[in-house]
Amino acid sequence: MADTRSPITYSCYYSCNRSGEQFVPEHVLSYQISGTLTVNNGDKDFIFNEGDFRFVRRNQLLKFIKQPPPDGVFKSVSIYLDQVALQNFSRKYGQNAGHSKTTIADPVIQLSGDSFLKAFMDSLIPYIEGDQPADTQLEILKQCEAIMLLMRAHPELKDILFDFSEPGKIDLEAFMNKNFHFNVHLNRFAYLTGRSLATFKRDFEHIFHTSPSRWLQQRRLQEAYFMLKEQGKTASDVYLDVGFEDLSHFSFAFKKAYGVPPSKIAG
Structure with missing residues (x-):
């Protein structure tokens, strides 16, 4: 269509x-x-x-x-x-x-x-x-x-x-460590690193020894913890910045990972 x-x-x-x-x-x-x-x-x-x-x-x-x-x-x-x-x-x-x-x-x-x-x-x-x-x-x-x-x-x-070329294969580890906070689908990450989705997942697990979805959530929560603890920010300040779609999902995932809600992390 x-x-x-x-x-x-x-x-x-x-x-x-x-x-x-x-x-x-x-x-x-x-x-x-x-x-x-x-x-x-x-x-x-x-x-x-x-x-x-x-x-x-x-x-x-x-x-x-x-x-x-x-x-x-x-x-x-x-x-x-x-x-x-x-x-x-x-x-x-x-x-x-x-x-x-x-x-x-x-x-x-x-x-x-x-x-x-x-x-x-x-x-x-x-x-x-x-x-x-x-x-x-x-x-x-x-x-x-x-x-x-x-x-x-x-x-x-x-x-x-007038450059109609597609993205070429690039350093996956460096790209993901720079761009983990962007809330896009895995196929976008795959495309921008010059890979098919299947190749992206295979290369990702070889480098990070975990799945892309699990790594992304852990990495985003680690960044959020740092911003809450060291920068004194609130959950409302950080959830979008680290790649979560909504505050309730972020708060649930954070508490599951750290045992306390984001509001209990003192800056």
């Missing part, structure tokens, strides 16, 4: 929101209309304020904090540049990635916006706020326009946009 989701999205929050897409499968071009977005990839924070443009690279594990301005609303608009759209553009306009790998390492890139990009982002609003469903062909044209404007303003992104 074809994916019928619109590539154009709009975020609007009246209070701070710490949930966010943790696996980003496609490139995204976004504009911050109001409020502040903080993006973390496990190594550092990337902060975007009102009027900022950003480009998020595909195949990233990221956490988002969406903070409205005082007495205001968090708003941002984005367009996804999926692989099909980029491959079609590549064929039509003869654009290809260079032979050498790009030197741009950051998963999220702040762009210097211009009047063309700003006008383009403004033109996306009717696709979200309109009363009638958007026309698929018009959305395809908008994706093409976004790619053209990115190439015009930031030609250095060419080797990222």
